[in-house]
Amino acid sequence: MNTTLPLPRSVEWNDTHITLLDQQALPLAVEYLELKTLEDVWKAIKTLKVRGAPAIGITAAFGLALAAQQYENESIEEFRKQLQKYRDYLASSRPTAVNLFWALDRMVASIKDVISVNEAKTTLVHEAIRIQVEDEEVCYSIGHHALSLLNKNDSIMTICNAGSIATAYYGTALAPFHLSVEKGIPLKVYACETRPVLQGSRLTAWELQQSGVDVTLITDNMAAHTIKTKKINAIIVGADRIAANGDTANKIGTYGLALLAKSFGIPFYVAAPLSTFDPTIASGDDIPIEERAAEEITHLNGKRIAPEGISVYNPAFDVTPNELITAIITEKGIITGNYKQEIQRLFAHQSSSK
Structure with a gap:
């Protein structure tokens, strides 16, 4: 895998701190933050300095490793207890993206057999780096499988930013x-x-421009007209959590695009790594949906654009039912048909191959 893309890395480990691409500064400036404490990591995730389910997971993994380096107690039992507290604290930053919990739990599990604090600290750093490297490989595979569904000169619609800066790469x-x-x-x-x-406008449009992709920006309420007039061939989106039956939580507005795809008779694809699947949740009805601050709707660039005292409903995600999804594209291949059975089969195969 030898990339020539001119894209920055979303997150990097630097022994004493985490270097994070500030996604809130884009597209006007490419700026980096130095996260030096667990609190810095929590705030970066909560305030969307880093966003995108895989990138959140990677950042949280490095956050645990960073906090562990600063721990001085020599007791491995006390270390494990403290690490669990760090894990729970970071897990409270955002409730919907399952990659956050997957990465944190994988980090905690990585030290279950270590016998010293120093060994645990080293193991945590190596595990976080492994999560990042694996994610880049996973994203490349997802891209390869997704590209097989598209044809030369196709016009494709997407929402939010499920891109390189939302993951390790790609x-x-x-x-x-x-x-x-x-x-x-x-x-x-x-x-x-x-x-x-x-x-979409701040991140996806910028990122695709950097790669040289032919990208056109539209407002969300232009989607139906654009599908009709520009002859959109397919819609592809990312995911923040996929239930055992294939119901998919993604950025608010995704469900509407799926309904449009059905109406226009075009494919609706979800692209996500296995770490985004949550087999413990039966359906999308059980996925917790984060609601964010009213100011995201009532203000724009710090200026109020809505009346004082207006009631606001601001869900960050919606859930697309599995029957509206043409295919789910993973690093292990493309899932279609009975999603509940296919997802069970996929995870059973993963377990047996370990």
């Missing part, structure tokens, strides 16, 4: 577009702006 839903540039396959992308935080 992204999930945006991975086929980055790979299309590397492979010389022309595609046209229409990116929804993604209100209220504008991840």
